[in-house]
Amino acid sequence: MVRLITHNLLACHVKGCDSNNFPLTFSDAEVEIRETEYNAEFLKGFFPKLEWKALVDSARQLGDVSLPETPPIDYDSNEEFLRALHHVLLEIHVQEGSMICPNCKHVYRIQSGIPNMLLAEHEVAGR
Template sequence: MKLSTYNFLTSMAIKGVKVGYPLKLTINKKDVIESEFNPVFIERLLPKLDWSAVYSAAQVAELADDIPAAQPDNVAEDEQLLQRLHHLLFEIDVLEGQLECPETGRVFPITDGIPNMLLNEDEV
């Protein structure tokens, strides 16, 4: 699972959960897969990103030094930051880990790179 995907995941489908975001990420095993840097892609993704989730993902992925805690105003003009965002969001592949609902503590496992967001019928 790429961290760009993590940015969108919530546990809001669980009955009673109000926000369910950001999910608490744990990484037990990850891979780095190089991909072509495209600054236009990162700029297009920016409005869809929740910086708090991006920053917490960076901390978990041990890249907190690369990403500022608060979103700077002119990200699009900062080529180096765009490149670091590209690395964080598209090149880190989470193989094993988990996502935890911040409200209920429900754990969604990540196995072989696939987050399992399935809920039981009694949870929805």
């Protein structure tokens, strides 16, 4: 279940790829919509952790244009906005497809809803 909430936390980590490496671009995404319980407190609490532009752009790649370019000032009390955010973050699931780094073009596969972020030995940055 790659949802946009998880995707918003993922950046390319290939050795030396450290700029323009976020967000990963969806490719050949198979999308499923699954309804889930709405929790406004969660959304308000998670909001500050989000990279907003990345979220809006990624949702648009998946065909959802419900989020505004800039979040409303009253984001924490605007229920219409929070409902849209709920749907985008938690109800859009990418089941199969790929995520491609905008910088180095590395392809991360998504299989059965689980992204694989493992790299081959020579691509790993030093720990």
